[in-house]
Every structure is written in structure tokens, then in C-alpha cells.
Amino acid sequence: NAGVMQNPRHLVRRRGQEARLRCSPMKGHSHVYWYRQLPEEGLKFMVYLQKENIIDESGMPKERFSAEFPKEGPSILRIQQVVRGDSAAYFCASSQPLAGEYEQYFGPGTRLTVT
């Protein structure tokens, strides 16, 4: 029973390039969350998606960042024209499609380094 998969685990991009981070949720999970974590800091919520829908993107920067969770395939977090400040660990989490509270299962993260 595979957990949440993220790839790549490490990504190096030069300033101005695009970064694409992929997340495959646990089997049976249709809710995906993306978080950003800077060293020695907590997880910062970015976006919450269900299949083909963005439910809450209040944590996403207004420019350069976008996320999708298509009907088929993984969820993608896309960062265009990366800057050094985008360097961080990006975590994806998934949860079950139940009403009410439910725990989130996290992936191992993608560590993005912008040079």
C-alpha cells in the first residue's frame, strides 16, 4: 500500500527557469494539499485541491505559482520564473474524501534549490 509519492526528491533550477513538482496521493485519496517549509520554520499552507477543483488557494503567491489536480495523473505544483526565495522544501499531503476531520498523509517532500 504505497504512501504519498513525490518527485523529484531534489530539484535544482537556475533563476528564471520553471519548476514542476509532482505528487501522487495515497490510493483512494482524492484530496491533496501543498505546503512549503523553510529551514527551521513550520509548514505554510499553499493550496488545497480535489480532483479537477481548486478548493482553497489562499496560501499561494499571486504570481508565478499554480497548482492542478487533474482527473487522471498526479497533482502538479508549478513555479514559473523561479527566484532564490523559492528555495524550500515543498510537501504534498493527501487525505480521504470524508466530511469532517481527517488526518493528512505526507509525502517525503521535494527540496527545491534555486541557484
Next chain:
Amino acid sequence: SQKIEQNSEALNIQEGKTATLTCNYTNYSPAYLQWYRQDPGRGPVFLLLIRENEKEKRKERLKVTFDTTLKQSLFHITASQPADSATYLCALRNTGGFKTIFGAGTRLFVKA
């Protein structure tokens, strides 16, 4: 402003003792509160969830309390072991909201 705060200083305790971590929040009305463990270089792992109408929840050596009047949750690890050394994160979801807000975490070191 809304805040969720955990002790920023690391907690150092001796093996066998009880570790107590604190999570305080301001200007939230959480439907529930969660605790996660995070090891260096890895994603957080869910430990416990406590609802607003629950005072206490236990799981093996772990105990969580939730005081909505004090706006505080306490996380206890009894009979601590060196393997319990990690960063512990509290997280809440506001009633009616979708996103989960995480505290910055408290690092715990258990010495043998």
C-alpha cells in the same frame, strides 16, 4: 491577528521522563487540533487528533489535552525514549475552513 505558537526552544529531557509540549492559538475557533511528528529531511507523520468537545485523547505513550477556554493543547510523551527525539508540530483547522494551519514545531531531544 491569528497565531498558533509552540515553544521555539528545544526541549531536552532524560530518558524515562515525561515530555510535555505546548501549543497555544489566538483568534482561531478550531473544530479540532492535530499533532504530527517530523524527523529531519522527512515529511510529517500524523500522531493524534482531538476534537473541540474532547478534553483528552490517549494513544499508547501519547496523551493530548485540549482546553478551548485557555486556547491551548498539551502533548505528553510518557516514558520517553531516545527514539522519540524529533520535531513535534501542532496543527488546527478553523471551523468552517479548509486549510490546516501548522505551528513552527518544538524540537525534542531525549537523552539516554
